[in-house]
Amino acid sequence: xxxxxxxxxxxxxxxxxxxxxxxxxxxxxxxxxxxxxxxxxxxxxxxxxxxxxxxxxxxxxxxxxxxxxxxxxxxxxxxxxxxxxxxxxxxxxxxxxxxxxxxxxxxxxxxxxxxxxxxxxxxxxxxxxxxxxxxxxxx
Numbered sequence: 001x002x003x004x005x006x007x008x009x010x011x012x013x014x015x016x017x018x019x020x021x022x023x024x025x026x027x028x029x030x031x032x033x034x035x036x037x038x039x040x041x042x043x044x045x046x047x048x049x050x051x052x053x054x055x056x057x058x059x060x061x062x063x064x065x066x067x068x069x070x071x072x073x074x075x076x077x078x079x080x081x082x083x084x085x086x087x088x089x090x091x092x093x094x095x096x097x098x099x100x101x102x103x104x105x106x107x108x109x110x111x112x113x114x115x116x117x118x119x120x121x122x123x124x125x126x127x128x129x130x131x132x133x134x135x136x137x138x139x
Contacts, residue, residue: 002097005089012109020114027084028077031070038069045133049125051118052076054083058130060137064094068130078115082106082123086130095138099131 001009015023038044044055050072057069068090070083090098102108106123 001101002090002093004091005085005093005101008085008089009105009109012111015110017110017114020110024081024111024115025077027082027088028074028080030084030088031072031080032087034069034071038071041071044069044071045129047122047125047129050076050079050122052079054079054122054126056083056126056130056133058098058133058137060095060134064096064138066090066093066095066098066134070126078119079122082126086127095134098134099138101127101131103128 012020012023038057041055044057047054047056052073052075054076055071059067059069061067068087070087072080072083074080090101103124105127106112106120111123112120
């Protein structure tokens, strides 16, 4: 797992439950805006498992590093927090590091005790689709 993401996972896993929701809200503000050409979600994949419209795109560069793009409305702070966690935790990561992220990332973070199973399922789907895009571009 990329070191920055591992650090975020550890922060969440060791935080008291009442602090986890505050931490999620902070990450919901950490989602970088989309580049102008992607504003209409051009070339992005929708994640239908999410209750709210959520779009993502992974671009593997020739040097193996991955650029991620996420879009989710501000009215969905928990789902948007998943994007913020991945955006920050995977910034500068290479394809192998992203593919090594455990599928049960959000359970490892302790989020299953703080948010609904439906939201955890959405976050898990976001990660799965991101990893699939990376895998398809590296095969």
